[in-house]
Amino acid sequence: MPTAARLPAPDADPLDHLDRLEAEAIHIMREVVAETEKPVMLYSVGKDSAVMLHIARKAFYPARPPFPLLHIASGWDFAAMLAHRDRMAAETGMELLVAHNDAAAAAGVNPFDTPTPVYTRLMLTETLTAALDAHGFDAAFGGARRDEEKARAKERVFSFRGANHAWDPKNQRPELWNLYNARKRRGETIRVFPLSNWTELDVWAYVAREQVPLVPLYFAAERPTLWRDGLLLVVDDERFRFRPGERAEPRWVRFRTLGCYPLTGAVESRAATLPAILAEMRTARVSERAGRAVDQDESASMEKKKAEGYF
């Protein structure tokens, strides 16, 4: 990266890798706003959502991003995430919609007793598709990256979904250059992934460069934890159900990915600053997904969930 005062030679490429990724994401967002009727941004409060929101503000500046934020709240979100979510909505002045499956929660669906695939379908997938239908959104931005998972690696930037939000991986529209085809029939929707070509490390490098505000959970701190089923869980509130013999112990941990707190694993770490996290990232030997119980059930689980309407 050139230092501030130095101009590069006139024929050198003045844009670096992150500049290009940012420019691409901005271009994608503007295409959606220009070509769809009622877009919405899925805001999960995680780091990818944070980057996506930051880029949306840049894309439409000085206007406010011309779409609302939608948070799918499972009811088992980390308290710090909800606080951060509300703070960001206030700071950006964007409308925040929160969707929650009251009926399932009232019927007793919870991350301790309900099998994870059923829990995910009811509290996340179906809540999402119902919210999109109820508001009549025809396009939804998501922060998914292709480097996360092998089915995501196959998905287009504009992911076309049929009337029941299903992804048909064997019949995707060709996507040439940066010409996106946003045409669809009534009842059909598209999911749009502006960060498709970003890696986890790109996201962190961008957060550092742009000073993107993140939930504190991404930074190491001493938190009450316990090991369960291969995940290092953080006991976030008094609703946590201990199994016989289990007990919370303080450990220095941080998260690489965030979701429902009883289903998301932390990593042991002392990295409390961005440079420290970046340094750890470069030597990491496990993938980000290893921390997500919802992604672990079956080998083809992401593809299956997408066919059900998941992001």
Place this chain on the structure above:
Amino acid sequence: MADREPGLARSGPAADTRAAAGAGAAVGGAAGPRGLLRFITCGSVDDGKSTLIGRMLHDARTLADDQLAALAADSRRHGTQGEEVDFALLVDGLSAEREQGITIDVAYRYFATARRAFIVADTPGHEQYTRNMVTGASTADLAILLVDARKGVLTQTRRHAYLVHLLGIRNIVLAVNKMDLVGHDAGVFSAIVAEFRAFGERLGMAEAVAIPISALRGDNVLAGSAAMPWYTGPTLLRHLEEVEVDGARALAQPFRLPVQWVNRPSAEFRGFAGLVAAGRVRPGDPVRVLPSGRTSHVARIVTMDGDLAEAVAGQSGTLTLADEIDCARGSVIAAADAPPEVADQFEATIVWMDEAPLHVGRGYWLKLGTQTVSASVAAPKYVVNVNTLDHLAAKTLELNAIGVAEVRTDRAIAFAPYAESRSLGGFILIDKLTNATVAAGMLHFALRRAQNVHWQALDVSREARAALKNQRPAVLWFTGLSGSGKSTIANLVEKRLHRMNRHTFLLDGDNVRHGLNRDLGFTEADRIENIRRVGEVARLMADAGLIVITAFISPFRAEREMVRAMLPEGEFLEVFIDTPLEVAEARDVKGLYAKARAGKLKNFTGIDSPYEPPLAPEIRIDTTTMSAEDAARRIVERLLGED
């Protein structure tokens, strides 16, 4: 960053990020000092494309421990290599792909070495999935074309080489794979290289760098090969790290910004947002807005981090102009002294990607840059046989055909030849009914130059003409079977409007066929052309301020939608004269149904040619329950009610 005011440049953590990123390969990757290279693997079925990418990801140590464990387990379940690791499973991520052992759609993977960051697209070899290969290739800087050493250059190898060449990829690697299965024989390698060179020369393709490899064993992928001491060139990865890509080409061209979106947060601010397609721009630069041709100066380059002193190709920006001039989505803001051409007729190479073949003459949406217009494609001049490179005559373009044809757009658009600019020369065609992306196209040149600025010269606007007549222009488009009552009702409608001092004109099917369309018959292609011409005439008359009434069977939905798209929103009213076939046939005023039934009249709508009823007509008239007079009254009420 050079594009920012020095005071606004980023500082702090970013600098150490970049320095440290160069230290070694990392899971997930970030850019090395040589920036980013986007490449694809392509070639025939089973030549080892996916295996090669998997091998690279593995050897570059970009895989996490849990991913390696999953790969080992997957390989035992689905693999093609017995107990050994099947690297293809790292990229073949769809369940159908793993079950069948083939690639169906492109997989994008990311890795970085100390020298460069890479985005790899692994494309499918099967001809059936060519459009997915084209998707992957359209954004690549470099292509690795694989050949199975046992099989040599196959039809699919040639097809992919041809597509890579068409898409303008100048860096090509010929990777002769599976050398382990031919005893690592130098003779096999050089024979394949010679055969491919001969083909490439006839194509006029850039020279390929040839490397003998074994994707399965890793020979010459990252590490060299003890089994092939006769090969002294670079390993594949070394070549990818060092190859020069021409990233600065767009930067050296004159400035172009296709406008994506007009940013109007308040009455005081009007910004034009878009991705700079070529060149550089600074505040104060004179610019011309196309296709209108108006000129102004750049006032500011606005970003959330403060105004910029310069924006360059590849950057997404927002410009404000010094003057209030007409500029909207689809306009191109360009250097005033070197604007792009504007035209509405082109020669183009088209790759057809849909199961339904090209309908010559039918309207499709054409998207180029941020411009979306209605366009039709003439009968191809030729299609290319990818094996022999011969030009073959063809009436249409079928799935996976590559052909050259004339393209006409209904409005002039700003463009550049594809060879000069991917952004202003590459386009897609979209089917207006299914919304599918049916073709990719590359413009060669304009066949008839639209005289650049003649659009702006019309000082008397269509609104002004209509205002003088005290009416709103409209096209009442009657459609229905022969004998349904279109002409009768259309006549009554015109009489009524005339009595009300409205300026009208009735275009009737039979009359037009005696003059304007005398040269057309009743084949599907001729019927499409018939409607296109009538649509154009109707549009001109509406521009003149008239209320136009047309009475044509116009049996196809796509053509009616084509005419609708020619007119401003709300000016096209589809009037469906809904008379069941039995009723129309029983009336048979002109005796045509009898002739058609007797086989004396071919392609008669309703008998041996289809009629596609409108799905959502503005007005529907059921002639079995309503008299012609009542129908005319209702239509007029509906029309003027809109006033």
